[in-house]
Amino acid sequence: MARRSVARSLLNNLLSNKLEPCSRITASRSVTYMPRPGDGAPRAVTLIPGDGIGPLVTEAVEQVMTAMHAPVYFEKYDIRGDMKQVPQEVIDSIRRNKVCLKGGLKTPVGGGVSSLNVQLRKELDLYASLVHCSNLPGLPTRHENVDIVVIRENTEGEYSGLEHEVVPGVVESLKVITKFCSERVAQYAFEYAYLNNRKKVTAVHKANIMKLADGLFLESCREVATKYPGIKYNEIIVDNCCMQLVSKPDQFDVMVTPNLYGNLVANTAAGIAGGTGFMPGGNVGAGHAIFEQGASSGNVGNEKLLDQKKANPVALLFSSAMMLRHLQFPSFADRLETAVKRVITEGKHRTKDLGGHNTTQEVVDAVIAVLD
Amino acid sequence: MASQILRRVAQSNSSGILSSPANHHHSSFLPALIRTFSSTTPITATLFPGDGIGPEIAESVKQVFKAADVPVEWEEHYVGTEIDPRTQSFLTWESLESVRRNRVGLKGPMATPIGKGHRSLNLTLRKELNLYANVRPCYSLPGYKTRYDDVNLVTIRENTEGEYSGLEHQVVRGVVESLKIITRTASLRVAEYAFHYAKANGRERVSAIHKANIMQKTDGLFLKCCREVAEKYPEITYEEVIIDNCCMMLVKNPALFDVLVMPNLYGDIISDLCAGLVGGLGLTPSCNIGEGGIALAEAVHGSAPDIAGKNMANPTALLLSSVMMLRHLNITDKADRIQNAIISTIAEGKHRTADLGGSSSTTDFTNAICDNL
Numbered sequence: 001m002a003r004r005s006v007a008r009s010l011l012n013n014l015l016s017n018k019l020e021p022c023s024r025i026t027a028s029r030s031v032t033y034m035p036r037p038g039d040g041a042p043r044a045v046t047l048i049p050g051d052g053i054g055p056l057v058t059e060a061v062e063q064v065m066t067a068m069h070a071p072v073y074f075e076k077y078d079i080r081g082d083m084k085q086v087p088q089e090v091i092d093s094i095r096r097n098k099v100c101l102k103g104g105l106k107t108p109v110g111g112g113v114s115s116l117n118v119q120l121r122k123e124l125d126l127y128a129s130l131v132h133c134s135n136l137p138g139l140p141t142r143h144e145n146v147d148i149v150v151i152r153e154n155t156e157g158e159y160s161g162l163e164h165e166v167v168p169g170v171v172e173s174l175k176v177i178t179k180f181c182s183e184r185v186a187q188y189a190f191e192y193a194y195l196n197n198r199k200k201v202t203a204v205h206k207a208n209i210m211k212l213a214d215g216l217f218l219e220s221c222r223e224v225a226t227k228y229p230g231i232k233y234n235e236i237i238v239d240n241c242c243m244q245l246v247s248k249p250d251q252f253d254v255m256v257t258p259n260l261y262g263n264l265v266a267n268t269a270a271g272i273a274g275g276t277g278f279m280p281g282g283n284v285g286a287g288h289a290i291f292e293q294g295a296s297s298g299n300v301g302n303e304k305l306l307d308q309k310k311a312n313p314v315a316l317l318f319s320s321a322m323m324l325r326h327l328q329f330p331s332f333a334d335r336l337e338t339a340v341k342r343v344i345t346e347g348k349h350r351t352k353d354l355g356g357h358n359t360t361q362e363v364v365d366a367v368i369a370v371l372d
Numbered sequence: 373m374a375s376q377i378l379r380r381v382a383q384s385n386s387s388g389i390l391s392s393p394a395n396h397h398h399s400s401f402l403p404a405l406i407r408t409f410s411s412t413t414p415i416t417a418t419l420f421p422g423d424g425i426g427p428e429i430a431e432s433v434k435q436v437f438k439a440a441d442v443p444v445e446w447e448e449h450y451v452g453t454e455i456d457p458r459t460q461s462f463l464t465w466e467s468l469e470s471v472r473r474n475r476v477g478l479k480g481p482m483a484t485p486i487g488k489g490h491r492s493l494n495l496t497l498r499k500e501l502n503l504y505a506n507v508r509p510c511y512s513l514p515g516y517k518t519r520y521d522d523v524n525l526v527t528i529r530e531n532t533e534g535e536y537s538g539l540e541h542q543v544v545r546g547v548v549e550s551l552k553i554i555t556r557t558a559s560l561r562v563a564e565y566a567f568h569y570a571k572a573n574g575r576e577r578v579s580a581i582h583k584a585n586i587m588q589k590t591d592g593l594f595l596k597c598c599r600e601v602a603e604k605y606p607e608i609t610y611e612e613v614i615i616d617n618c619c620m621m622l623v624k625n626p627a628l629f630d631v632l633v634m635p636n637l638y639g640d641i642i643s644d645l646c647a648g649l650v651g652g653l654g655l656t657p658s659c660n661i662g663e664g665g666i667a668l669a670e671a672v673h674g675s676a677p678d679i680a681g682k683n684m685a686n687p688t689a690l691l692l693s694s695v696m697m698l699r700h701l702n703i704t705d706k707a708d709r710i711q712n713a714i715i716s717t718i719a720e721g722k723h724r725t726a727d728l729g730g731s732s733s734t735t736d737f738t739n740a741i742c743d744n745l
Binding site for chain 1: 518536542549583619620622
């Protein structure tokens with residue numbers, strides 16, 4: 001509540017001062033970033049275009065990076081979603097560079113192939129997945145004031161991949177929850193809230209039914225919450241959470257969830273904020289980070305989008321801005337975000353998921369044109 | 373495969389849906405067919421008014437049914453105050469027997485007493501009556517404006533197994549395992565019901581919701597069963613949607629979906645999400661289908677002890693659930709009349725209870741519905 005009225009008075013201030021439209025969006029930085037000598041040396045970033053619309057959107061990012069002269073160069077590797085496992089050279093490259101940008105890897109449904117996305121996360125121990133869902137000016141949605149960050153445990157839970165057939169016609173799947181993993185993702189969530197000036201962390205669970213498993217998750221969250229007394233903490237059952245998300249989404253700030261619920265909540269939150277084509281996200285671990293389109297839904301393999309080259313590059317552009325900040329190039333990140341937001345606000349170049357007819361390339365050109 | 377199913381069915385004592393593919397249409401509805409044959413003789417139905425606002429909204433239902441001349445006689449049962457040793461819960465054996473005998477029931481909100489040594493009330497009902505499918509139609513009520521105006525879908529959720537089997541254990545300190553079980557029989561049962569429901573209610577599309585790209589064997593088995601049943605209904609379109617894609621599509625464009633069939637956990641989340649789209653649990657009907665054609669309609673909202681006895685409660689959920697019960701009994705003309713009366717009363721906007729933004733009491737609202745019949 002307080003946040004909204006503060007924002008409104010800020011907006012009134014800005015409007016009354018009649019600032020330029022460009023700086024109205026940035027709210028001009030008065031903080032100067034003082035780099036260490038040598039920080040401007042180009043950093044290597046592993047790039048995995050992936051399959052489906054992946055190559056289209058990563059190409060968009062490459063073009064924009066070149067146009068900005070960002071100190072980043074990409075090491076490209078070609079992986080397809082139906083490979084048996086991630087090639088060792090790709091993993092070595094990510095271990096070396098510490099940062100990776102990924103387009104999208106489509107996992108075949110029901111086949112014998114384990115998901116490559118899950119494999120990457122397990123190998124590199126990327127234990128937290130983050131999706132930032134917020135309303136963008138110029139993007140029509142049914143809900144206002146959405147600004148939710150969903151932090152999801154990424155390695156265990158329902159996606160452990162431990163299934164077996166007991167007798168023909170009866171299949172069991174194990175959901176594993178450990179204190180170690182729950183604690184570290186709760187720690188990351190609170191730390192994120194602290195460093196990004198967020199006021200509330202909500203834990204999403206179903207502990208009334210799965211008393212031991214989700215109960216353990218909640219216990220870990222509660223312990224970490226006591227170490228951050230300045231941040232409010234509450235808990236919500238996952239079905240109630242989804243219901244509240246579609247009716248009153250402004251009550252949520254940062255959400256921390258186990259693996260499966262996080263997937264659903266992130267996609268729901270992305271949907272109410274404007275669609276998965278716009279939400280940035282990434283996977284982070286102790287030593288590495290992979291940035292990708294935030295809430296991935298089924299569109300990676302969407303053939304029609306691919307043929308007509310109408311995939312939406314905005315999500316990956318925002319994710320690459322997050323990546324630039326992670327690499328400590330904040331002004332490039334700001335420039336990129338400002339340019340993309342301006343293109344969306346102007347509304348003249350829209351891809352198919354926004355109801356427009358522009359191709360990916362046209363959107364990218366528009367972004368490059370407004371880069372300053 | 374079919375012979376295996378027949379053998380398993382012959383071994384278990386459950387009748388009905390799986391007796392043979394050719395009969396499945398008729399076996400679950402034989403009791404109902406017998407009923408409609410003599411639609412003037414009253415049908416007995418069990419009524420559990422429940423706690424909190426339960427008794428008031430149950431009164432509303434009785435009043436509306438009487439005004440509409442519905443041939444239903446109520447057999448009321450209350451939750452006891454002591455644990456019945458035969459059922460290990462506060463629900464008595466007589467209550468359960470009554471539902472088994474009458475084959476239909478209506479249940480108000482029940483507050484599960486906190487404590488140990490007994491099973492939760494919902495769990496007791498589910499296990500004893502073998503309620504395997506939970507059906508929730510969600511449609512936008514004209515006149516009650518939410519952000520979504522064009523919702524018209526039905527969620528059908530498998531109710532007995534999946535992630536809610538309750539099988540958890542601590543492996544070592546700090547490591548907990550929870551089992552998710554999917555069986556062919558349960559998946560086939562719910563898929564059969566879903567397609568049958570779609571056909572009986574004129575629905576064109578059934579979507580199976582899953583996460584089989586990650587949980588390949590469990591959700592894969594569920595999908596296989598759905599595909600098998602889909603082949604028997606060529607006139608109904610069948611599609612499969614991954615759950616995260618489904619959530620996103622539901623909040624962006626709920627008109628894309630028609631009938632959704634899903635395993636237990638996804639069903640829980642998606643059905644509550646859909647309830648949120650149309651205005652919350654206070655307006656959502658729900659019906660549990662059991663083996664042998666048992667139908668237990670229920671109101672899924674809580675017992676709201678804070679407004680109990682104040683004549684403020686909104687009876688819409690229980691009324692719409694009773695309409696579902698009537699449809700199951702094939703008394704469709706009365707069901708339509710009552711449903712239209714409810715919708716037009718809400719649409720008029722003159723009589724609305726507090727949770728819909730109005731100030732009418734429960735009795736005023738009920739009287740308005742009776743007038744609109």
